[in-house]
Amino acid sequence: MEVLDTKDVIGVSPAANAGQRLTHYAGYRLPTLLARIKALVIDSVVILAIFTATTLLIDAFGGVPGSVRGFILVFMVYLYDPLLTSFFGGTLGHRAIDLTVRSYKVPAKNISLGRAFVRFLTKGLLGWLSFLTVTANPRKRAIHDLVSGSIVLMRKKTG
DSSP states (O other), rough: OOOOOOOOOOOOOGGGTTOOOOOOTTEEEEEHHHHHHHHHHHHHHHHHHHHHHHHHEEEEOOOOHHHHHHHHHHHHOOOOHHHHHHHHHSOHHHHHEHHHHHHHEEETTOOHHHHHHHHHHHHHHHHGGGGGGGGTTHHHTOHHHHHTTEEEESSSSSO
């Protein structure tokens, strides 16, 4: 698995694009940092709702050990982002904001489940710091995108 791509534009070194404000990649519009943050907030609300619903459901059955409850909740949180990103090209937050997570090298494809887990874990470990590169990177890629070989794009292809 290639970790960091030294070329941020296919076939062109980053130095060739220094100072340029790119708006498209492979026929897709690049999202703003604000759009990505909105998707993250929506996902946080979705995860909170899933937590709440699961807790109420478990409480309704009663007699479920705390360790089982904890396992179910943690299991859901760690699978929500990677599974949806790998199989559907993004989470519910991404869909709501019209974003998609794609392979950087082959933008027509979703990233693999393994890369989706790497992306999720990097984002989780770095938190908001992972988004620091979005405004400085010509392709608006966050650290977790660079590490996982992904790119976030607007879902509809232009032209």
